[in-house]
Amino acid sequence: MSRAILTHLNSFAKKSNPECRRPEEGLQNDLILRAARGEETERAPVWVMRQAGRYLPEFRQLREKHEFFECCRTPALAAEITMQPIRRYAGLLDAAIIFSDILVIPQAMGLVVEMLPQKGPHFPDPLVEPSDVERLRKKVDVEKELGYVYEAIRQTRRLLDGQVPLIGFCGAPWTLMAYMIEGGGSRGFEKAKKWLFKHPEQSKELLERIADVCIDFLVGQVKAGAQLLQVFDSWAGELSPSDFRTFSLPYLRQIASGVRDALSRTSTPCVPLICFAKGALGHSLPEVAKSGYDVVALDWLVEPSVARRVVELANPGGNSYKGLGANEAGHKIALQGNMDPSILYAGKEAIEREVEKMCRARKGGFGGQGAWIANLGHGITPGVDPEDLRHFLKCIHKYSREVAGQKDEE
Numbered sequence: 001m002s003r004a005i006l007t008h009l010n011s012f013a014k015k016s017n018p019e020c021r022r023p024e025e026g027l028q029n030d031l032i033l034r035a036a037r038g039e040e041t042e043r044a045p046v047w048v049m050r051q052a053g054r055y056l057p058e059f060r061q062l063r064e065k066h067e068f069f070e071c072c073r074t075p076a077l078a079a080e081i082t083m084q085p086i087r088r089y090a091g092l093l094d095a096a097i098i099f100s101d102i103l104v105i106p107q108a109m110g111l112v113v114e115m116l117p118q119k120g121p122h123f124p125d126p127l128v129e130p131s132d133v134e135r136l137r138k139k140v141d142v143e144k145e146l147g148y149v150y151e152a153i154r155q156t157r158r159l160l161d162g163q164v165p166l167i168g169f170c171g172a173p174w175t176l177m178a179y180m181i182e183g184g185g186s187r188g189f190e191k192a193k194k195w196l197f198k199h200p201e202q203s204k205e206l207l208e209r210i211a212d213v214c215i216d217f218l219v220g221q222v223k224a225g226a227q228l229l230q231v232f233d234s235w236a237g238e239l240s241p242s243d244f245r246t247f248s249l250p251y252l253r254q255i256a257s258g259v260r261d262a263l264s265r266t267s268t269p270c271v272p273l274i275c276f277a278k279g280a281l282g283h284s285l286p287e288v289a290k291s292g293y294d295v296v297a298l299d300w301l302v303e304p305s306v307a308r309r310v311v312e313l314a315n316p317g318g319n320s321y322k323g324l325g326a327n328e329a330g331h332k333i334a335l336q337g338n339m340d341p342s343i344l345y346a347g348k349e350a351i352e353r354e355v356e357k358m359c360r361a362r363k364g365g366f367g368g369q370g371a372w373i374a375n376l377g378h379g380i381t382p383g384v385d386p387e388d389l390r391h392f393l394k395c396i397h398k399y400s401r402e403v404a405g406q407k408d409e410e
């Protein structure tokens with residue numbers, strides 16, 4: 001067969017195989033992908049952590065009939081819930097995030113996790129001693145255990161039909177380990193921290209094992225159609241600076257490089273990676289900005305204009321990792337965030353004032369320079385009026401577009 005025909009057949013095979021598609025292919029709105037790769041956009045793309053959740057009456061209605069993890073495990077339900085905010089806020093949200101939970105990884109590793117009404121996650125048999133790690137599956141078949149998430153992603157991509165990109169996610173190893181040992185939410189994390197300090201080596205082994213499962217799971221999500229990925233280290237801020245660098249950061253790095261390496265060995269291009277290390281950026285923003293992610297998500301404890309300068313200084317030449325796939329260019333690190341979610345309770349006037357502040361560089365906001373994905377600094381909480389979230393989204397559109405045209409503000 002001639003070379004020309006072979007090349008043609010190859011490119012046809014690539015186009016017809018969804019796994020070979022670049023994340024932006026077939027999208028009507030690729031704003032968030034452009035921002036995630038360091039491009040300054042005509043307005044800030046916006047999505048909201050926990051945008052599919054209890055503040056939405058349509059979600060609560062569905063939850064009356066279906067248990068939480070049943071929703072996660074039934075692809076049609078998970079896809080439907082993922083679409084709820086996209087439909088309600090048509091044209092205002094620039095990404096969907098797959099409905100699931102970070103605790104599906106401990107489940108895949110062999111632990112039982114329940115979601116108790118009013119109380120949140122509960123592990124009836126948490127890890128107590130390092131010998132309990134024996135109870136975890138030695139080799140986790142992620143496709144078998146969490147294939148339902150991949151199917152939910154495929155179904156959601158069909159429902160989205162290119163309107164906006166779909167974000168996949170997982171929990172970070174330290175946050176997951178903390179849940180596996182505490183057995184649920186916690187105030188002081190005494191049990192999980194006791195492990196770190198009493199059994200540092202076994203803790204590191206466990207963190208590494210969790211990270212390996214995270215990598216497989218994220219790679220599978222990209223192959224199924226996730227177009228960005230976010231890693232949630234919700235409890236990063238519970239650790240001292242040095243403990244964060246010992247017990248969390250290395251595994252965040254392991255995930256970023258592991259996902260890039262694994263995808264580089266397949267025909268599936270890598271997608272932008274977002275790191276959310278909540279509460280750790282006051283001491284470790286430069287380290288997080290150099291950990292191999294495209295986007296650093298900020299909580300509200302960091303001032304955007306300061307974060308911009310710190311990240312710029314940490315990565316003067318753009319991304320320091322050897323670019324692969326979607327990230328070949330060594331582009332600048334993008335920022336995501338970071339309004340205090342409680343402002344959504346303060347009424348439309350306060351929301352507008354705070355969004356404007358977040359958008360304007362002169363007021364310490366993200367300003368017109370550098371790539372920015374607008375979001376809250378943590379998840380939206382159950383008591384928020386959905387119309388107030390609509391106002392937040394509209395204000396982001398309005399003020400970020402205004403500021404994008406005014407670089408002289410800096």
Ligand SMILES: Cc1c2[nH]c(c1CCC(=O)O)Cc1[nH]c(c(CCC(=O)O)c1C)Cc1[nH]c(c(CCC(=O)O)c1C)Cc1[nH]c(c(C)c1CCC(=O)O)C2
Pocket residue numbers: 048049050051052053054063068097098099100101102103115117119120121169185232234379
């Ligand atoms: C720590 C954490 C969890 N889960 C998650 C995190 C990291 C983000 C963060 O820090 O908030 C991540 C998560 N959980 C959920 C999503 C879905 C996608 C989205 O819309 O963002 C995502 C991305 C659904 C959910 N996960 C949960 C709900 C509500 C449960 C219900 O319907 O009864 C939803 C919509 C339950 C959950 N799941 C978890 C907790 C602590 C709780 C109970 C408290 C709470 O509701 O905030 C663990």
